[in-house]
Amino acid sequence: MRHWSEEDPWADDDPGPLVRPYTVTRGRTSSARPGIELISLISTVRPPTRDQRLQPEQNRLLALCRTPTALVEAAARLDLPVTVIRVLLDDLLDHQLVSVSPPSATGTPDARFIQAVIDGIRRI
């Protein structure tokens, strides 16, 4: 007996990470929290308590963000889409296990800020 997917002309040979990431999010595909940008920094505030039952991916995110890490970098390092990290973050923020840098920290282009970037790049 053939598996149903073998008869499906639309089935991809390599469906890639289609199912798994959104299993991680229990089907949620978007986060209600505005103001979290690709370059917002996520920082772990404290470890979860015993009764906070997190998913393995959330634990990995907490471990990674002990060093403050941008949303997009967390996605790349955990090999999950940005949208999935956003959803995982929702729970962690609800439990106050992480903080996210405010939108004002993500590159407001005023002269002092640009000058700091120029000086920094000259130095490296």
Added chain:
Amino acid sequence: MAFAESDPGRTALAPDAATAKILVAGGFGVGKTTLVGAISETEPLRTEELITEASVGVDDLAGVERKTTTTVAMDFGRITLSQALVVYLFGAPGQDRFWFMWDDLSRGALGAVVLADTRRLESCFPSVDFFEHRGIPFAIGVNCFDGRCEEDEEEIRAALDLAPDVPLVLCDARDRESVKRVLLALLEHVMRGLAAEAAATW
């Protein structure tokens, strides 16, 4: 692609560090990821986003009931300037059908480097149009492969129909110092723009 989850070599950022974003645009295969890699303190990182059929837009899906998804890859790198300041460089997908992603990506960006290859200059026209229309400051980096930089700047300017204030820098996308010069040309252009804006306001 496997990445280590810890990265002991990096400067630890403060949780409230300021983050900046610079885009790297240009046609397919022009060297965007090479440029990012030349200056990033990490190997270029990649994140893949799943885009549903509805967002893709230009694909002709008439009569096709089933939803399809497309994966769009974004390569990026990080430059930690201090504990309080980090710059992310994003090399974004160059194909026309992914332009919708650019609105998201360019929000909050300081500006963009448009990487050009003189052998197919036209491949960077869409990027130039995009940033011009949205008023996002940009600089052109002309990638001179194999150190071959005999191009005439004025000819390239004319071909791209660039405004006189847009910086154009001949560069080697593999060379860190060369990439620094392109980024500085862009940022100094952004500064001049802010100064002009302030002068107009007062």
